[in-house]
Amino acid sequence: MSDILLRTGQLGFAYPARSTSPFGKPVMRDVIKSVDLAVPRGAVLGLVGESGSGKTTLGRLLVRLLEPTSGGIQFDGTEISHLSEAALRPLRARIQMIFQDPQSSLNPRLPLAVTLTRQLEVYGRLKGRRDRRDRAAALLDLVGLPTAFVDRYPHELSGGQRQRAGIARALALQPDFIVADEIVSGLDVSTQAHILMLLKELRAKLGLTVVFISHDLSVIRVLCDEVAILRGGEVVEHGPVGRIFSHPQHAYTRQLLAAIPLPDVEPGWLDDPPSRQQPQQQGSAA
Numbered sequence: 001m002s003d004i005l006l007r008t009g010q011l012g013f014a015y016p017a018r019s020t021s022p023f024g025k026p027v028m029r030d031v032i033k034s035v036d037l038a039v040p041r042g043a044v045l046g047l048v049g050e051s052g053s054g055k056t057t058l059g060r061l062l063v064r065l066l067e068p069t070s071g072g073i074q075f076d077g078t079e080i081s082h083l084s085e086a087a088l089r090p091l092r093a094r095i096q097m098i099f100q101d102p103q104s105s106l107n108p109r110l111p112l113a114v115t116l117t118r119q120l121e122v123y124g125r126l127k128g129r130r131d132r133r134d135r136a137a138a139l140l141d142l143v144g145l146p147t148a149f150v151d152r153y154p155h156e157l158s159g160g161q162r163q164r165a166g167i168a169r170a171l172a173l174q175p176d177f178i179v180a181d182e183i184v185s186g187l188d189v190s191t192q193a194h195i196l197m198l199l200k201e202l203r204a205k206l207g208l209t210v211v212f213i214s215h216d217l218s219v220i221r222v223l224c225d226e227v228a229i230l231r232g233g234e235v236v237e238h239g240p241v242g243r244i245f246s247h248p249q250h251a252y253t254r255q256l257l258a259a260i261p262l263p264d265v266e267p268g269w270l271d272d273p274p275s276r277q278q279p280q281q282q283g284s285a286a
């Protein structure tokens with residue numbers, strides 16, 4: 001078994017541009033350019049870059065929501081770049097994406113019991129109504145939400161609780177690889193810390209491998225083992241967080257580090273943040 005769970009080789013992706021060539025052919029615009037990335041099994045790899053650098057596009061390629069236009073993606077030794085949906089199906093259970101806006105993955109018209117277990121149903125892993133409630137309750141418990149929330153609708157949750165529910169939904173099929181796309185953006189700082197702590201705990205408990213997309217280097221610094229810096233669709237630097245932050249090699253990384261004020265927190269802060277000393281009330285998880 002390789003230490004690398006996911007590897008890309010010269011991965012490329014182009015979107016059709018709005019304009020067409022003088023010969024009427026659609027012009028393609030390269031947004032991911034020859035990306036070689038290796039994600040170690042069990043690691044949290046941060047993917048950072050300014051707006052438009054291609055983070056979301058790369059994340060969607062890694063979970064094969066998009067098909068590469070060039071290069072390859074190997075997941076646990078299997079080349080998945082051009083697999084059909086049918087061939088991808090067994091792997092889809094192992095590969096999940098969590099989005100910035102949990103509204104997009106939580107159906108406003110359905111109680112959490114149904115939304116959280118939808119994928120289990122699709123994969124034939126539910127044994128009926130009772131099982132649905134039990135499995136949904138277990139998922140809520142896993143992400144620190146009260147089990148009574150099985151009957152709640154997304155609008156009855158706070159922003160942080162909704163993000164927890166989004167994470168629970170992504171964990172239903174017991175994946176081992178997660179791409180988390182800006183999942184704490186838009187949350188207040190204390191809620192961000194709780195969600196990051198949860199992710200860190202889940203990663204240890206479930207043995208997850210995570211690609212954590214963020215434009216926020218201070219978040220990357222406290223959560224990730226490795227960081228890859230994306231600029232204009234290219235990875236300009238990739239390495240252990242400690243090394244990149246203390247000895248950035250690339251001028252662009254130095255520029256990013258200089259531009260973003262780092263709060264006075266160190267790697268490992270999440271292991272013992274001040275908020276741990278104030279346990280959350282049942283039902284009030286951020």
Ligand SMILES: Nc1ncnc2c1ncn2[C@@H]1O[C@H](COP(=O)(O)OP(=O)(O)OP(=O)(O)O)[C@@H](O)[C@H]1O
Pocket residue numbers: 015016031049050051052053054055056057058215
């Ligand atoms: N569906 C699409 N069709 C055409 N171009 C797109 C599409 N989605 C994204 N792009 C373009 O691809 C480039 C990369 O976008 P992407 O969303 O991956 O960047 P990002 O780093 O995630 O940005 P942000 O941090 O703002 O979310 C951008 O120039 C964007 O305009």
